[in-house]
Amino acid sequence: MASPLSCVLMVCAKAIEGDRLDVADFLLAEIQSLASKEESIWTRKVVKYFAEALVRRAYRIRPPCTFPLLLPGYMYKPFCEFARITSKHAIADHALNSGNKGLHIIDFSIKFNFKQWKDLIEDLKRQYGGLQSVLITSIAPKLSKHSYHLRQNREWAEHKNLELRQLICNSPDDIVNCISKLRRKREDEIVVVNWNFTLHKLLAQDGATEQVLSKVKDLGADIMVIVEKEANLNSPDLSERIEQSFQYYCTTFESRQTPSQTPALWEMYFWRQIGNVVACEGVDRVERIESFAHWQNRLSQAGFCPVPQQVDKFDEEFVIEENEGHNILLSRHGCPLAVASVWKLTDPPQFSGGLYTMQDTVDDSEGMSSSPESEDDEENDSLVRIMADRNLWSTQTQGSSMNRIAASAKLFDILEYICDLHRLELAVTWISYGQDGNTNSKGKRILCIDDSARYVNDLVMAKFVDEYARHRLEEGQVALGSENGMLLLL
Numbered sequence: 001m002a003s004p005l006s007c008v009l010m011v012c013a014k015a016i017e018g019d020r021l022d023v024a025d026f027l028l029a030e031i032q033s034l035a036s037k038e039e040s041i042w043t044r045k046v047v048k049y050f051a052e053a054l055v056r057r058a059y060r061i062r063p064p065c066t067f068p069l070l071l072p073g074y075m076y077k078p079f080c081e082f083a084r085i086t087s088k089h090a091i092a093d094h095a096l097n098s099g100n101k102g103l104h105i106i107d108f109s110i111k112f113n114f115k116q117w118k119d120l121i122e123d124l125k126r127q128y129g130g131l132q133s134v135l136i137t138s139i140a141p142k143l144s145k146h147s148y149h150l151r152q153n154r155e156w157a158e159h160k161n162l163e164l165r166q167l168i169c170n171s172p173d174d175i176v177n178c179i180s181k182l183r184r185k186r187e188d189e190i191v192v193v194n195w196n197f198t199l200h201k202l203l204a205q206d207g208a209t210e211q212v213l214s215k216v217k218d219l220g221a222d223i224m225v226i227v228e229k230e231a232n233l234n235s236p237d238l239s240e241r242i243e244q245s246f247q248y249y250c251t252t253f254e255s256r257q258t259p260s261q262t263p264a265l266w267e268m269y270f271w272r273q274i275g276n277v278v279a280c281e282g283v284d285r286v287e288r289i290e291s292f293a294h295w296q297n298r299l300s301q302a303g304f305c306p307v308p309q310q311v312d313k314f315d316e317e318f319v320i321e322e323n324e325g326h327n328i329l330l331s332r333h334g335c336p337l338a339v340a341s342v343w344k345l346t347d348p349p350q351f352s353g354g355l356y357t358m359q360d361t362v363d364d365s366e367g368m369s370s371s372p373e374s375e376d377d378e379e380n381d382s383l384v385r386i387m388a389d390r391n392l393w394s395t396q397t398q399g400s401s402m403n404r405i406a407a408s409a410k411l412f413d414i415l416e417y418i419c420d421l422h423r424l425e426l427a428v429t430w431i432s433y434g435q436d437g438n439t440n441s442k443g444k445r446i447l448c449i450d451d452s453a454r455y456v457n458d459l460v461m462a463k464f465v466d467e468y469a470r471h472r473l474e475e476g477q478v479a480l481g482s483e484n485g486m487l488l489l490l
Contacts, residue, residue, distance in 0.1 A: 053278035172208030
């Protein structure tokens with residue numbers, strides 16, 4: 001049964017779809033009032049993110065990307081750990097044996113985590129002494145223009161005697177292009193394709209999933225590991241999508257401890273997801289999360305069959321259990337959160353003897369190299385897209401609640417983009433304090449930090465901003481911060 005809050009959100013969505021913004025504005029005020037009475041701070045946060053997503057939909061405000069431009073730590077830890085455990089057991093149990101000399105891991109993740117693979121490879125080398133060569137190919141979106149982490153990963157890989165290739169894919173076509181160039185190095189090499197919460201994005205483009213799975217078959221991958229959220233958030237009906245996603249994200253958020261005022265990195269990741277699920281349509285809506293039942297049918301038709309998996313110990317608050325012998329389910333209090341499955345080809349290709357080589361065209365610059373001028377043009381275009389919105393920046397007064405939410409959302413996008421561009425750890429927005437004027441009894445103006453328009457990508461700075469945000473800035477005062485998190489108002 002839908003909660004009262006999700007019911008009002010659905011009615012608000014219908015008002016926006018009918019272009020009745022005055023009704024939507026009234027309903028948003030009602031939603032904010034209902035949310036303020038919720039005991040759970042996490043529920044209040046989820047309501048806030050859904051309300052913002054509806055306003056983004058009404059004003060057609062698209063975030064620059066569907067994931068935050070962050071350092072490692074973007075993903076909620078139980079999801080990360082669940083994916084790591086699944087990959088480790090899948091490779092050890094189903095891929096390696098004493099006769100294998102090489103291992104090639106093709107990793108599709110939102111953000112490449114070299115440490116995860118480094119630790120896994122060390123364990124496998126201890127277990128399988130005959131493992132002579134390891135190649136890791138990361139195929140992931142371009143998160144930033146800065147290449148520091150790319151260089152750092154390469155240095156770590158060289159130190160551990162691993163070969164690392166990192167390729168860029170920003171669309172389903174890019175994925176097809178990248179994977180079509182990969183070949184086996186040798187006959188006794190194990191090829192593992194690993195999808196961590198990314199395969200569902202292919203559903204945004206008709207035929208892309210079938211194309212990519214066909215390329216995986218051509219590659220002759222020994223196993224394919226898939227970790228996805230266990231939910232149905234891909235309904236073409238917006239109201240149904242809101243009802244299902246609201247319940248799922250409330251469960252996900254409630255599994256966390258008491259939150260801070262400043263969104264954590266994982267929280268920003270889900271915040272962006274909610275925005276994409278609700279605000280976007282067509283090829284822009286890439287967060288097309290579906291249940292295992294849908295994937296099982298799709299993969300079976302593509303020529304893959306599931307293989308059994310091991311169940312491992314996990315966090316006491318979460319449960320990992322085998323589900324119908326075909327997948328492993330991560331749940332909390334009986335509510336499914338994520339599902340992991342391992343697949344093999346129903347009819348694997350037969351390779352004759354001889355050495356298999358990787359095409360010379362596959363290198364770190366393939367499909368992603370660009371001149372400084374083209375990067376500058378791309379950055380300028382991105383900023384223009386963020387700033388240009390005639391509905392938001394005009395002088396119209398209709399929909400006061402909607403305009404306030406839309407302005408904060410737009411400002412957040414700008415701060416996120418600028419922080420990534422210039423490698424800044426935080427940016428905040430000061431706004432007038434109170435709705436009945438912005439001066440105190442002394443006649444001095446008062447400002448406060450807008451909770452919805454502040455961007456932080458550093459855990460230490462997040463604690464500082466939490467303290468920072470509790471203060472009001474009076475006209476004539478200066479806010480000073482220090483490394484130990486102290487704030488002085490002078």
